[in-house]
Amino acid sequence: MPAIEVAGLERAFGEVRAVQGIDLEVADGEIYGFLGPNGAGKTTTVRMLTTLLLPTGGRASVAGHDVVDEARQVRASIGVALQEAALDPLMTGRELIRLQATLQGLPPAAGRKRADELLERVGLSYAAERRVGAYSGGMQRRLDLAAALVHEPQVLFLDEPTTGLDPVSRKTIWEEVRALNDGGTTVFLTTQYLEEADQLAENVGIIDSGRIVAEGTPEALKGEVGHPHVELLVGEEAIAAAERACAEVGKVLPRKDGKRVLLEVENGSADIPRVVRALDEAGVAVESLELVRPTLDDVFVAKTGYHLEDEEEKESGGEMAPA
Amino acid sequence: MSDLATTARVVGALGARSIRQTFRRPQLISPIVVFPTLLLAIQTGGAGAGVELPGFPPVQSFLQFMLAGAMMQSMMLAGNSGGIAFAVDIEMGFTDRLFAAPIPRFAIVLGRLAGTAALGLFAAIWFLAIGLIFGAEIEGGVPGALLAMALIAASALAVGGIGAAIALHSGSASVVQGLFPLVLVVLFLSSAFFPQSLMIEPARTIAEYNPLSFIVEGVREPIIAGIDATHTLEAVAAIAGIVVLGLVLSARALRHRLQVG
Amino acid sequence: MEAAANTLATPAWRTNLATILALMARAKNELVRVPGAAIPGVLAPTIFFLGLNGVFGALTQLRGFEIDSYESFIVPVSMLQGAGFTGAAAGVNLARDYEQGWVDRLLVSPAPRWVLLAGNVLAASARAFIPATFVLAIAFALGAQWPGLDGLAVCYLMVAATAAVAACWGSMLALRFKSQSAAPLMQAGMMALVLLTPAYAPLALLQPWLESVASVNPLTEVVEAARQGFVGSVSWSDTWPGIVALAGLLAVFGALALREMRRTNV
Numbered sequence: 001m002p003a004i005e006v007a008g009l010e011r012a013f014g015e016v017r018a019v020q021g022i023d024l025e026v027a028d029g030e031i032y033g034f035l036g037p038n039g040a041g042k043t044t045t046v047r048m049l050t051t052l053l054l055p056t057g058g059r060a061s062v063a064g065h066d067v068v069d070e071a072r073q074v075r076a077s078i079g080v081a082l083q084e085a086a087l088d089p090l091m092t093g094r095e096l097i098r099l100q101a102t103l104q105g106l107p108p109a110a111g112r113k114r115a116d117e118l119l120e121r122v123g124l125s126y127a128a129e130r131r132v133g134a135y136s137g138g139m140q141r142r143l144d145l146a147a148a149l150v151h152e153p154q155v156l157f158l159d160e161p162t163t164g165l166d167p168v169s170r171k172t173i174w175e176e177v178r179a180l181n182d183g184g185t186t187v188f189l190t191t192q193y194l195e196e197a198d199q200l201a202e203n204v205g206i207i208d209s210g211r212i213v214a215e216g217t218p219e220a221l222k223g224e225v226g227h228p229h230v231e232l233l234v235g236e237e238a239i240a241a242a243e244r245a246c247a248e249v250g251k252v253l254p255r256k257d258g259k260r261v262l263l264e265v266e267n268g269s270a271d272i273p274r275v276v277r278a279l280d281e282a283g284v285a286v287e288s289l290e291l292v293r294p295t296l297d298d299v300f301v302a303k304t305g306y307h308l309e310d311e312e313e314k315e316s317g318g319e320m321a322p323a
Numbered sequence: 324m325s326d327l328a329t330t331a332r333v334v335g336a337l338g339a340r341s342i343r344q345t346f347r348r349p350q351l352i353s354p355i356v357v358f359p360t361l362l363l364a365i366q367t368g369g370a371g372a373g374v375e376l377p378g379f380p381p382v383q384s385f386l387q388f389m390l391a392g393a394m395m396q397s398m399m400l401a402g403n404s405g406g407i408a409f410a411v412d413i414e415m416g417f418t419d420r421l422f423a424a425p426i427p428r429f430a431i432v433l434g435r436l437a438g439t440a441a442l443g444l445f446a447a448i449w450f451l452a453i454g455l456i457f458g459a460e461i462e463g464g465v466p467g468a469l470l471a472m473a474l475i476a477a478s479a480l481a482v483g484g485i486g487a488a489i490a491l492h493s494g495s496a497s498v499v500q501g502l503f504p505l506v507l508v509v510l511f512l513s514s515a516f517f518p519q520s521l522m523i524e525p526a527r528t529i530a531e532y533n534p535l536s537f538i539v540e541g542v543r544e545p546i547i548a549g550i551d552a553t554h555t556l557e558a559v560a561a562i563a564g565i566v567v568l569g570l571v572l573s574a575r576a577l578r579h580r581l582q583v584g
Numbered sequence: 585m586e587a588a589a590n591t592l593a594t595p596a597w598r599t600n601l602a603t604i605l606a607l608m609a610r611a612k613n614e615l616v617r618v619p620g621a622a623i624p625g626v627l628a629p630t631i632f633f634l635g636l637n638g639v640f641g642a643l644t645q646l647r648g649f650e651i652d653s654y655e656s657f658i659v660p661v662s663m664l665q666g667a668g669f670t671g672a673a674a675g676v677n678l679a680r681d682y683e684q685g686w687v688d689r690l691l692v693s694p695a696p697r698w699v700l701l702a703g704n705v706l707a708a709s710a711r712a713f714i715p716a717t718f719v720l721a722i723a724f725a726l727g728a729q730w731p732g733l734d735g736l737a738v739c740y741l742m743v744a745a746t747a748a749v750a751a752c753w754g755s756m757l758a759l760r761f762k763s764q765s766a767a768p769l770m771q772a773g774m775m776a777l778v779l780l781t782p783a784y785a786p787l788a789l790l791q792p793w794l795e796s797v798a799s800v801n802p803l804t805e806v807v808e809a810a811r812q813g814f815v816g817s818v819s820w821s822d823t824w825p826g827i828v829a830l831a832g833l834l835a836v837f838g839a840l841a842l843r844e845m846r847r848t849n850v
Contacts, residue, residue: 047849050692051691051692051849052688052691052692052848052849053849054849054850072694072696073694075692075693075694076694078692080688080692082685082688084684084685084688085685086684086685086686086688086689087686088610088613088686090613090614090617090618091610091613095610098606099606099607099610100689100693102599102602102603102606103603103606103689103690103693103694103695104693104694105594105599105694105695106594107594107598107602108602131617147689353768353772354768357768357772358768358772361772361775361776364794365776365779365780365783365784365794366784367791368780368790368791368793368794368797369779369782369783369784369785369790369791369794370640370643370784370785371790371791372643372646372648372785372789372790372791373640373642373643373646375646376642376643376645376646377645385791504624504627504628504631507631507632507635508631508635510635511631511634511635511636511638511639512635512638516639516640517639517640517642521642522638522639522641522642523637523638523639523641523642523654525638526635526638526639527638
């Protein structure tokens with residue numbers, strides 16, 4: 001039986017259709033990566049699967065229980081670490097884990113034991129008696145993860161677990177996710193970081209504007225896009241000429257950062273000399289040239305027409321819209 | 324254009340902004356209007372038999388007596404609200420924008436106070452209207468009503484100065500907000516809600532010397548009896564005293580704020 | 585899967601009770617761990633008590649007032665006001681928890697919704713003893729009549745239950761509006777409920793419109809029940825109407841709050 005089954009799942013907020021009929025299946029024991037920009041519908045989907053939001057259409061089941069009709073059984077089977085860490089700054093780390101244990105129905109002695117185990121596991125034993133308000137962002141995320149594991153859930157939902165963390169903290173969370181999965185826990189992970197999906201997920205679903213636009217293993221998805229591309233950095237005044245020259249060699253892709261010219265090349269490095277000749281004949285001075293193999297961002301571009309990484313950079317300069 | 328005209332224009336613009344801020348956010352109006360109106364209804368209904376006590380001034384009704392107190396309460400809360408809004412401007416950095424502009428620094432404070440005075444005027448009109456709707460008569464007629472409104476607006480300016488001083492000094496909205504209980508204390512220790520001669524000690528003695536009592540009596544007299552020079556002058560003197568205090572405190576706090584940044 | 589096995593073995597009533605107690609323990613953190621957090625809840629009813637006593641104390645001279653001590657007459661009202669403020673504050677805290685995502689943590693657990701609500705409400709009930717006792721101590725210092733142990737017990741029962749009603753009201757609004765901006769409505773609603781009663785004077789001395797309102801306001805029975813020991817003797821016939829009124833209000837506001845708790849995912 002799949003750990004998560006979704007059929008035609010929809011969620012509308014008035015006129016706005018945040019999730020527009022998605023289908024997906026997550027096998028038992030799998031790490032599933034749900035990738036998309038801010039506002040794509042990731043968090044809305046997670047909230048429906050974790051019973052925090054009622055779907056307005058379609059069906060979903062988690063750990064064999066329907067999210068609408070058997071909501072309580074779903075909650076007993078899942079662990080959740082949401083986008084906002086949802087911690088109480090006045091509680092100590094140990095108090096929070098023990099409260100979570102009580103909420104999950106563990107008897108007091110079992111809750112105390114579990115708190116010790118989990119705090120040790122996420123490397124927070126030394127800070128267990130400190131108030132959560134004094135924890136760093138990374139510590140709060142680890143505590144949130146520990147709280148989600150208190151009852152050994154069958155399915156773990158992680159909504160952007162490493163957003164805002166430094167690279168070291170991010171790697172720590174990744175290691176923990178892998179260890180959990182090795183122990184048999186199914187993980188449903190939403191992320192806007194390509195590398196995170198690439199590194200962790202066995203299967204990836206790419207969501208944009210409320211629809212799943214691609215689904216498969218990272219390798220299969222990248223293979224679909226197929227071809228490597230050349231990235232050129234030229235002067236701003238030469239961009240148009242560069243694109244015209246590249247169009248003679250291959251397919252020009254949407255620019256990256258508005259500055260880098262991208263050209264899909266069917267034959268990989270064998271096409272580089274043709275590209276250089278075409279640019280030379282056009283009199284374009286090239287500052288740098290790089291051959292890049294397909295990434296999940298390329299998959300995203302192929303399916304949506306824009307870069308996920310460009311969206312990240314735009315959003316990091318302004319307000320983040322809820323997914 | 325002369326400096327005075329420029330300053331007046333700046334004060335007007337900032338005053339208009341502070342009024343717009345309040346009326347665009349109903350949750351800022353409710354403490355100024357809803358809470359005092361509720362209290363007016365409850366106190367009038369609950370303690371209205373007090374007019375039968377020996378020594379109670381001759382009034383048409385307890386509501387007529389209470390209108391001045393309700394206006395005072397509303398005015399004090401407007402002053403507190405204005406202080407909170409000013410502190411929020413400081414916290415958000417908006418005042419830095421104003422300080423960096425080529426405008427007289429004190430115009431920034433005056434602009435905030437102009438807004439507070441306008442709110443006080445609104446409160447006065449509101450309660451006079453409530454009184455008229457529910458049968459209270461303004462014995463001083465239109466001149467009496469105008470005098471009451473003018474005194475309340477001036478009081479709002481005065482009390483607003485103290486609120487602004489606290490905002491400038493602390494730079495924190497929660498500090499100014501924490502003064503809300505003090506507003507109630509000062510009002511209870513005045514003749515806002517009951518004749519001073521019928522209050523219980525020590526409240527009675529404190530009310531006798533409380534400047535707010537003089538202002539309340541100045542506002543009340545035109546409503547329950549007609550315009551009286553003595554009461555009016557005493558009210559004006561009390562307001563002037565608070566204005567001076569507010570101006571001095573605001574000027575010092577402004578200097579302090581400009582020094583510490 | 586030891587933890588999962590432990591969960592299944594524990595009887596539901598025990599788990600629910602443990603959850604309620606754990607949520608109450610969390611609620612007490614704000615009082616114990618935030619300096620001065622208890623002050624606003626104590627200050628407001630105290631100011632009202634002292635202020636109203638100083639301002640309206642002469643009302644006892646009116647015919648129809650059967651007691652000379654206005655402190656004795658009004659202290660139960662101030663205690664109930666404190667209960668109202670405390671309960672409404674529980675609603676504000678729930679709204680804050682909602683805004684900060686904490687409520688999601690509770691909602692995603694298998695704990696029944698009524699258990700989550702009960703934790704918040706019972707915490708408010710317990711907390712209401714603090715302002716009530718403070719105001720009472722000041723009233724005694726000013727000469728209020730000793731109500732007897734029975735009068736005191738009835739008064740505190742009314743206080744605890746009123747705080748629970750207020751917490752249900754506040755929780756309902758918090759979950760409906762999902763924002764702390766509903767706080768004035770929470771506070772004003774409870775203030776109106778408590779004061780639209782024979783709060784300032786006996787029923788017969790109220791203005792006709794307030795007498796009519798007070799006659800149908802369930803809190804009037806609560807005020808009279810809480811007050812009886814302070815102005816005379818305690819009797820069952822003056823107590824049970826207050827209990828019934830509070831039971832009714834708890835049933836209504838509790839149901840409304842629970843409904844909102846169940847609709848958070850709509």
